Amino acid sequence: MSDFDRPVDRRSTHSLKWDKYRTQDILPLWVADTDFMASPAIIEALHQRIEHGVFGYTLVSKELVDTVQTRLQKRYQWPIQPDWLVWMPGMVSGLNIACRATGHSGSAVLSPKPVYPPFMSAPTLSERQSTTIPMVLQGTRWVMDLDALEEAITPACKLLLFCNPHNPGGTCYRKEELQRLLEICERHDLILCSDEIHCDLILDPEIQHIPVASLDSKLAKRTITLMAPSKTYNIAGLACAFAIIPDASLRNHFRRVMQGIVPEVNLLGLTAALAAYRDSEQWSMQQLDYLRGNRDYLIEEINRIPGMHLHPFEATYLAWIDISGLELTDPGGFFEHAGVGLSPGADFGDSKFMRLNFGCPRATLEEAVSRIRQALAQRG
Template sequence: MSDFEHVIDRRKTRSIKWDNIHEVYGIDNADDILPMWIADMDFAAPKVAIDAMRERLDHGVFGYSYICVACKDAVRNWLTEYHSWETKNEWMLFHHGVVPAIASVIETFTTEEDAILITPPVYPPFFQVPGHMERTVVTCEMIENNGEYAIDFVKFEQALQQNVKVFILCNPHNPGGIVWSVEDLEKIVELCAKYDVLILSDEIHADLVFQPHKHTPIAAIAGEEAKRIITCVAPTKTFNLAGVQAAVMIASDEQVRSKLEKHAMAHGQMSLSPFAAAALKAAYEEGRPWLDELLTTVSTNMDYVIEQFQEKLPQIKVRKPQATYLLWIDYRETGLSEEEMMERLLHIGRLALEPGSKYGERGRGFLRMNVACPPSLVKEGVERFIRALD
């Protein structure tokens, strides 16, 4: 039995996904609910990363640490080999996560009088973080056709004129699973340059792309306009290391980096923990075989869910995403409201999925399902979904 087939009991590990369902969904007795909602995997991290952290643990001394050149080399080589993006070590700034990095960028480059542009449905922190900072959030809702999404560039340009200072791009897109084309990315760069808007590109799902699709870092095709782009990458989503907390901000412009460094110093932002640095280096240097097997497993899981729904719940529509390990499920043909659907899933199916409205009103009528788990759990999740609608 491979690591991707073995079911690991995650309960009583302070897991948000498994141990906090009662608080997230307001259910008193949640012990028998199967969680397939938050975006972390139910697989063990790559052995190379675990061994690197164990070696560091066995040393026994956990003093102040720094990001070594070898860590930066690992990131740079990964981006070159996996995404054909030539970067430099000096472009890198490290943070504890992509969401904290997003907050740092917004606080550094905008004021309360400025606006942030997003394209819903999209990852909730994109509108939550600016909102908590009293920034205006301008939305350009994407065009949706049978669960497929595209940017309305006419409305996008109109939105950019509303005192927008930062556009947050989800590349690849969560929850839609879209791998943006070079043409789309070039259009985004062109319009943001026209209105002097900084691009913050969240590329945390960049490694989780299915063949024949290929991720394109927006900074890699931006030419001289790469100076207005800050790209966030991380090993955490790729290698299931979210709790280890590590992310990288990549900015080719020296002035942009200087401002971010000043912000970090003002907030006492220190380096990564010794465990995060060890895991990051090991995963990027030696984790590719694990990732290849992961993608095969997730792709097979997705095929299974889609086939079962087509056969047994034809009113449920699911398109296989181009990226991420998340399915975006369209239940609008059932005629159920979101409240009714969630009630059925939680109380009849005993299954926890994410309601689409969490990603903005444009997501209402959809559910997000995480299938980065052993096939037996995916099978059980499908059975519970079917039972909920029976």
């Protein structure tokens, strides 16, 4: 049984998350990696590989490919072919490659807003126009406004970047919503690139993640699905991800764009990915239970603080907190002064929110809430 309450000191380890505030008493709850040790299986696999002592260029093993195939079939009843897989060092690379592999310079890329910042930067970096579609609140779920999507599509639009589960907001899209999305893409001849990196972090046990490309083999030919073990198993620093692209022409174009620019996945990333997917299921389930507890605690406590609100959400360890009632002129600075480092909502496209990463020991989360309460009480 893994101990997710156990604190791990990440200071002085060149951690992006912790070094941001290395000289300050600020709890870092911003960038999306957790403070949990990786599963024992991953750690053991890495030890074995390191003890071998040779770290040369490495191929993707048949065992890893078979494991991914089996996993997708078992979890989602999605049969994929080995040659559909394109391995890369990260999901952000996938977003940028997708932009370059579709349309042409000056064509338009659609994406939801608010959303993970690379969705907004990738089109611009690829010399494409960026067209954003609003996320709207339906009940307690943040979803992309599909009516607004259809209205925004022009002949210049060639690609839709999609995020499921959504970051931020934590929505896991339902089958009917995904089917309508596919139909819109078919009707308007759009390629759909779906970031599904948080697919294994579904917090509500009764909800099932559905890869959009698994719904229709014909429509799947216009899809690029991005997945990775990095978020679920806290191995982002090992840089391993993959795209699933059923259509050969689209896949070959995707690969051509990568050539000479995007490096191969390193051998430790591949080693960790195999140990994660093959040997770490029990650890993953234990982590989900722990994250559910953290989520439920956070929803209850945040909603007790006047001026702040957090809707129930279904997935990820990232809470999208409405702070509009606080009327802060510098939200990020206010929370940092309180001793809590959050991600400003403005980075995602909505300054009325802050994103909080609760992938940490409960004691850290409790201390963060206490600091926020104290800072607001002093504010008066």
